[in-house]
Amino acid sequence: MVTTILDVQGMTCTSCVASIQSMLKSAEGMHQFTVSLLLERAVAVHDMNIISPEDIREKIEDCGFDAFIISTSEGEHGETALYYLSSPLGPEMLEKVQGQVIDMQGVLSVRQDTQPDAVIRVSYDSEITGPRTILKELQSLDVTCTFKPVDSMSSRVHSFQRLDQTRVWRTRFIVSIVFSILVMFLPKIFDSCESMHNVFLVPHLFGICASDLVTLLLSIPVQFGVGRVYYKTAYRSLKRGTANMDVLVCLGSSAAFLASIYFMLLYGVHHSDSDGPALIFFDTSDMLLSFVTLGRYLESKAKGSTSAALSQLLNLAPSNTTIFEDGEQIDVETDLVERGDVVLIRPGDRISVDGIIIEGSSYIDESSVSGEPVPVYKKADDSVLSGTVNGNGRILLKALKSPRESQLAVIVDLVQKAQTSKAPIQEFADKVAGIFVPIIISLALLTFVFWYLFVSFSKTHPPIFNDTIGKFAVCLKLTISVIVVACPCALGLSTPTAVMVGTGVGALNGIIIKGGDILEALNKVDTVVFDKTGTLTRGELTVTQMEVVEENQKKPDISTAEFWGLVYTAELASEHPIGKAITEKTQNLKDNYPMELKSFVAVPGQGAKAEVLYKDHVFTLLLGNSLLLKENQIYIPLEFDRKVTSSSTNGLTCVQISVDNEFMGFLGCIDELRPDAARSVSALKMMKKNVILLTGDQLPTARRVAYDVGILSSDVYAEAVPTMKTSIIQQKKDEGHRIAMVGDGINDSPSLALADVGIAPSSGSGIALESADVVLVRKGVLIDVVVALDLAKVIVRRIRYNLVWACTYNLCMIPVAMGFLLPWNIYLNPMWASAAMMFSSLSVTLSSLLLKRWKRPAQYNTTDEASDFESEAHKQKLQKLWSALRNKLKRGSTHNNKFLLFGYDIL
Numbered sequence: 001m002v003t004t005i006l007d008v009q010g011m012t013c014t015s016c017v018a019s020i021q022s023m024l025k026s027a028e029g030m031h032q033f034t035v036s037l038l039l040e041r042a043v044a045v046h047d048m049n050i051i052s053p054e055d056i057r058e059k060i061e062d063c064g065f066d067a068f069i070i071s072t073s074e075g076e077h078g079e080t081a082l083y084y085l086s087s088p089l090g091p092e093m094l095e096k097v098q099g100q101v102i103d104m105q106g107v108l109s110v111r112q113d114t115q116p117d118a119v120i121r122v123s124y125d126s127e128i129t130g131p132r133t134i135l136k137e138l139q140s141l142d143v144t145c146t147f148k149p150v151d152s153m154s155s156r157v158h159s160f161q162r163l164d165q166t167r168v169w170r171t172r173f174i175v176s177i178v179f180s181i182l183v184m185f186l187p188k189i190f191d192s193c194e195s196m197h198n199v200f201l202v203p204h205l206f207g208i209c210a211s212d213l214v215t216l217l218l219s220i221p222v223q224f225g226v227g228r229v230y231y232k233t234a235y236r237s238l239k240r241g242t243a244n245m246d247v248l249v250c251l252g253s254s255a256a257f258l259a260s261i262y263f264m265l266l267y268g269v270h271h272s273d274s275d276g277p278a279l280i281f282f283d284t285s286d287m288l289l290s291f292v293t294l295g296r297y298l299e300s301k302a303k304g305s306t307s308a309a310l311s312q313l314l315n316l317a318p319s320n321t322t323i324f325e326d327g328e329q330i331d332v333e334t335d336l337v338e339r340g341d342v343v344l345i346r347p348g349d350r351i352s353v354d355g356i357i358i359e360g361s362s363y364i365d366e367s368s369v370s371g372e373p374v375p376v377y378k379k380a381d382d383s384v385l386s387g388t389v390n391g392n393g394r395i396l397l398k399a400l401k402s403p404r405e406s407q408l409a410v411i412v413d414l415v416q417k418a419q420t421s422k423a424p425i426q427e428f429a430d431k432v433a434g435i436f437v438p439i440i441i442s443l444a445l446l447t448f449v450f451w452y453l454f455v456s457f458s459k460t461h462p463p464i465f466n467d468t469i470g471k472f473a474v475c476l477k478l479t480i481s482v483i484v485v486a487c488p489c490a491l492g493l494s495t496p497t498a499v500m501v502g503t504g505v506g507a508l509n510g511i512i513i514k515g516g517d518i519l520e521a522l523n524k525v526d527t528v529v530f531d532k533t534g535t536l537t538r539g540e541l542t543v544t545q546m547e548v549v550e551e552n553q554k555k556p557d558i559s560t561a562e563f564w565g566l567v568y569t570a571e572l573a574s575e576h577p578i579g580k581a582i583t584e585k586t587q588n589l590k591d592n593y594p595m596e597l598k599s600f601v602a603v604p605g606q607g608a609k610a611e612v613l614y615k616d617h618v619f620t621l622l623l624g625n626s627l628l629l630k631e632n633q634i635y636i637p638l639e640f641d642r643k644v645t646s647s648s649t650n651g652l653t654c655v656q657i658s659v660d661n662e663f664m665g666f667l668g669c670i671d672e673l674r675p676d677a678a679r680s681v682s683a684l685k686m687m688k689k690n691v692i693l694l695t696g697d698q699l700p701t702a703r704r705v706a707y708d709v710g711i712l713s714s715d716v717y718a719e720a721v722p723t724m725k726t727s728i729i730q731q732k733k734d735e736g737h738r739i740a741m742v743g744d745g746i747n748d749s750p751s752l753a754l755a756d757v758g759i760a761p762s763s764g765s766g767i768a769l770e771s772a773d774v775v776l777v778r779k780g781v782l783i784d785v786v787v788a789l790d791l792a793k794v795i796v797r798r799i800r801y802n803l804v805w806a807c808t809y810n811l812c813m814i815p816v817a818m819g820f821l822l823p824w825n826i827y828l829n830p831m832w833a834s835a836a837m838m839f840s841s842l843s844v845t846l847s848s849l850l851l852k853r854w855k856r857p858a859q860y861n862t863t864d865e866a867s868d869f870e871s872e873a874h875k876q877k878l879q880k881l882w883s884a885l886r887n888k889l890k891r892g893s894t895h896n897n898k899f900l901l902f903g904y905d906i907l
Contacts, residue, residue: 001048005070006060007068023059064239135147135336180290321337464827484834494802502798518773543582593614603624654667
């Protein structure tokens with residue numbers, strides 16, 4: 001499977017999106033296909049052998065939209081680079097280039113595109129090669145080309161801000177409003193001057209006034225110049241058998257324009273030269289298009305604001321980077337940096353790639369990525385992240401990832417995918433939008449027929465039909481108003497705009513929510529399940545107790561030092577926090593015995609099994625909890641069993657050890673709680689959430705941690721292997737609970753995937769991060785679980801407000817446009833109907849933009865070292881102020897140096 005990202009232009013509402021998805025989702029070889037109206041992007045996961053990126057692009061164009069391939073990636077590290085040519089390569093040269101480049105290690109495919117520009121498109125594995133290496137190879141073949149990254153950071157910022165679209169729509173609006181104002185006011189100007197009145201407002205040419213011809217000519221640039229874009233998309237929509245908003249716009253404006261021409265000609269035939277001008281309404285068709293165009297301009301500008309958070313993240317990466325190549329210092333585009341490059345970071349520079357420091361030290365400001373307000377001191381062998389800012393030190397770092405695979409790029413991609421996905425609540429809007437246009441056209445025809453028949457056969461009728469333009473024209477105007485006012489855009493924008501703004505705000509606050517569906521699921525969560533180690537606790541264990549079987553009782557013929565040597569060697573292969581704590585503790589206890597680790601197998605939820613070669617004998621070690629030893633039928637002496645129980649009761653995590661099926665002793669480890677663990681649990685309970693502790697640790701230890709953070713003992717599940725964890729999660733779901741699982745380990749990944757919402761800190765394992773639906777970027781900040789729930793609640797509430805407003809607006813305006821209030825002489829002119837339509841779309845977008853004002857609730861702010869320091873400094877300042885006040889009062893006292901208050905000496 002490959003993933004292709006395309007830029008799709010011309011979509012105006014959800015019916016456009018629905019038409020593209022219906023065409024592509026059913027295509028053979030298509031595994032997954034999504035389209036984002038706001039981002040104007042399509043993401044296709046497909047089988048390259050069945051359907052190619054070009055086939056996908058052609059199918060989208062067949063739907064009536066312009067599509068351009070942005071990138072096609074294969075595998076986890078697949079990337080694409082473009083090399084622009086001044087002119088296409090000839091057949092012989094192309095064959096030579098393709099043969100030479102495809103033989104490069106890591107290159108997956110090479111092809112030349114000639115439309116719209118001559119370009120060589122190279123797909124490659126970023127773990128093996130990079131765009132700079134490929135560029136050198138092309139230059140060595142005498143190919144003159146310019147590298148341009150696919151979907152670069154700067155181009156994505158430009159795209160998300162919609163600068164080009166905004167500029168185009170602004171120009172169209174200016175043109176349309178200038179001509180519309182002329183059409184509206186020129187007849188009034190002609191009428192104000194007698195000489196001009198005789199020239200322009202008196203019929204001369206076949207009974208037609210010159211004023212009517214002038215307004216007709218001035219309307220043509222608006223109707224067929226500015227309006228061409230609406231006619232084009234409406235034609236494409238009707239061609240594929242669907243109807244979108246542009247169909248309604250074209251119907252309304254065309255009806256007003258053609259009706260005006262009809263009345264103008266009809267008037268010329270039936271009236272004499274002495275009569276006044278025909279009553280036409282070119283201004284209605286022109287102003288209708290002007291208001292629609294103004295709405296598109298404001299909407300485009302507002303959409304650019306909805307992705308401001310994403311643009312802000314993208315701007316964290318610098319466009320250029322200084323590297324060392326062949327001993328020389330050169331500046332290159334950041335997208336040309338490859339794995340293994342040595343990068344120079346000067347004081348104050350923003351770091352462009354994830355890497356490890358190989359020379360120098362400095363304080364790094366990581367607040368933009370991790371949210372930590374205090375700069376972190378980094379030295380040689382420490383890792384740094386792209387998007388962070390260097391302090392006053394000069395450092396050299398080795399790039400560990402390509403720029404497109406950095407943590408910053410991953411965060412941006414996660415946010416972008418979230419903004420592309422749909423929330424289930426949006427399905428309602430999509431279904432309504434799909435049938436909306438045919439219903440509105442039917443209502444418009446019904447309006448015309450009803451009122452025309454009513455005024456034809458009724459002796460009394462509403463005052464509006466007394467207008468000199470005639471009853472037919474009034475009925476036509478009412479019909480146009482119905483078509484124009486009933487725009488489904490507001491309904492279609494209700495959900496995606498809120499999801500885009502909300503997920504962007506979440507990203508800026510260190511909370512990555514992977515989709516609109518996750519937002520809705522997160523809002524419905526009623527039970528939060530926590531893992532213990534590394535989640536509620538720091539995950540940094542320290543060995544505080546060591547108990548070993550006495551020398552004369554050891555059945556394996558090894559000394560205590562040799563025993564610790566075996567344990568140390570076995571745990572070297574462990575990535576679990578307990579294993580790391582044991583290696584740190586036993587490193588100073590072992591002697592330098594020649595031992596070799598033969599095998600190491602982690603037993604999830606229980607511990608590990610290892611084989612260590614020593615003195616031509618392979619020792620088998622079991623290191624884990626009581627469940628591991630029981631399953632392997634290891635006898636534990638009663639004395640040690642009591643010690644293990646006592647230590648566990650006191651909150652220690654006990655690792656019991658056997659060698660060659662003989663119990664040898666145990667280690668007691670303690671893991672401190674995170675500072676905000678108890679506060680997080682308390683906050684969740686204040687939100688009416690059930691809180692459960694689910695861990696593979698021993699029951700006494702789990703209960704002690706639960707007691708410290710405020711979880712009921714009845715909600716503690718201990719010594720749970722991954723299969724048991726998933727069964728407990730499934731049991732809770734079967735009981736009707738909506739589950740959020742919070743965990744960071746490999747053994748938590750099945751539970752994270754099974755839960756309604758999986759939440760993992762960014763410091764968790766790669767598998768856990770893949771399985772999680774919500775990623776907490778800020779390190780060690782558990783309160784962000786509560787913040788994520790609060791944010792989801794706010795976003796979903798805003799979506800519901802938007803949907804209710806959009807539905808209510810249409811339900812109120814359509815009857816008014818149809819003439820329900822005509823007996824009271826209340827009606828909607830087509831020109832103001834277009835303004836009302838613009839207001840509905842704009843109001844929903846602005847409503848979603850209000851989410852940018854969301855702030856992390858004050859009670860969920862973290863108390864870090866900096867704030868503690870500030871608090872202490874504040875106390876010291878108060879003490880100094882009080883001391884100064886005491887001295888001043890003493891010096892100013894005139895009563896035996898005493899200061900009395902109600903007869904008491906307070907000094």
